[in-house]
Amino acid sequence: MSAVVITGTSSGIGLATAVAAARAGHQVVATLRDPTRSDALRTAAEAAGVTLDIRRLDVTDDESVTSCLTDVAGQYGTIAAVINNAGAAHLGTLETDGMDALRRVLEVNFFGVARVSTAAMPYLRAGKGRLLAVSSVGGVIGQPFNEAYCAAKFAVEGLYESLHPVAAAMGVRVSLVEPGAVASDFVDHLGDNTARLAASGPYRALLEAYLARTEQAFAAAQRPEDVADVIVQLLADPTPPLRVQTSAGAARFSGIKLADLDGSAVTSLTSTWITAAGDSPTN
Template sequence: MKDSPRTALVTGTSSGIGLSTSITLSKAGFNVIATMRDLGKAETLREHAHNAGVQLEVMQLNVQDDNSVHEAVNATLERHGRIDVLVNNAGAGHLGTLEQTSLEEAKRIMDVNFFGVWRVTQAVLPQMRAQGSGRIISVSSIGGLVGQPFNDAYCAAKFALEGAMESLAPVLARFGVAVSLIEPGAVNTAFVANVGGRQHMTPSESDPYQALIAGYLQTVQHAYATANIGQSGEDVAAVILEAATTERPDLRYPTSEVARARIGL
């Protein structure tokens, strides 16, 4: 493994943390398989890779589709013979209370943020166990440790992810596979894009939550603009690189002082 580049499979790489992680790992010498649901969005990633002077492979992978997951994992193994690092980054945001959010939308958020990680990890693990080494790195959130207003479905999915990975970690350690959770706080590249889904809320002529949500968004946007609380995708990617390369990776990586303060560390 030390004599040839390690292979990293990264999900959700069309923008944000996933894009930055793909570039960062490529710069560090990894063979990067950068995956995304819609290859029509790959041009931005390719432009960043070109500007950074690195090469990576772009592959279609929809974490909500069993066949898509297995096809991508099998193709990676056929080309490279191993997967040394899996970065579970693909995710979806949602803004709204339990009452406002349809069950269908709640299931979608859970499917992307939790079962998507489950699918890809389950597909990769047999190879990692066979080779006796590997890193499973999942991008969670401080919202997986501390509930946040109007993030009911999102936090539920991230809490589930945290529990599953923490339970899995000591077992996989017996096979030489390390498990890590990346826990960003505010990330500038993700917040606005990932709070979609309000079109799925139960409609109401007089929604009692609308004024509260508007005030919440105004407060958050003001904090982003004035307090510089948001990290960049590159900041988080640097933490992922540490988890991928350090000899003894931690289980949890809060990615900033703001994140650590939010969870009381």
């Protein structure tokens, strides 16, 4: 029996996808960096009446990635799909973040995807499998105080869009999944905004406005289970698209970029996210 490998399954989209894929009949290998954080995953699987093969995989560690995929292929014979979901949230701006923070975000959110995808390709070629990455509308439209995160997601989009025809020639289907706001503890991992505001210096007023706007956006966020359903549908689609948005709102938002040749529509919109009512952006 072939396996579906999913990274970052301790919570949120990864957890929901592992359960939904197992419920759809897939043999799911649910991976996470720290196996001691698997309680929620095990509880959800038990409640759904499904069995998961839970394993350690740290997307920032070459040996961890290759060892896990080698063991999975050895046990199941074929890897039918690899779903790159592991990621880390981050808020900040370039001047106050510094290069170390930028590297940390890229290491998990971009190089982690590249590392897993590289190691997976020989197995996916052999089985004519699927390679998916959970990206974001932030991989299409850059957003204030998300320079590092959006840079990583832009890079994932460029990586997979470029890889798509090459992988297809080898029988491997490549897809990007682009959610908007999702109600999960992903954003909770951003940490204490009080400390963040104190450290933001001249950007404090802008960050306060952004945080207020973001709280409103996440009040109407999509459920992780809804995103998981889209991913499971992609696994069953004989001709999956390169790019799929997981909600009508995400599709509308991403569509702004596709029709915005000079960038003015995007930046006119996102500048309103960091100004209080009646204020104008400063130069």
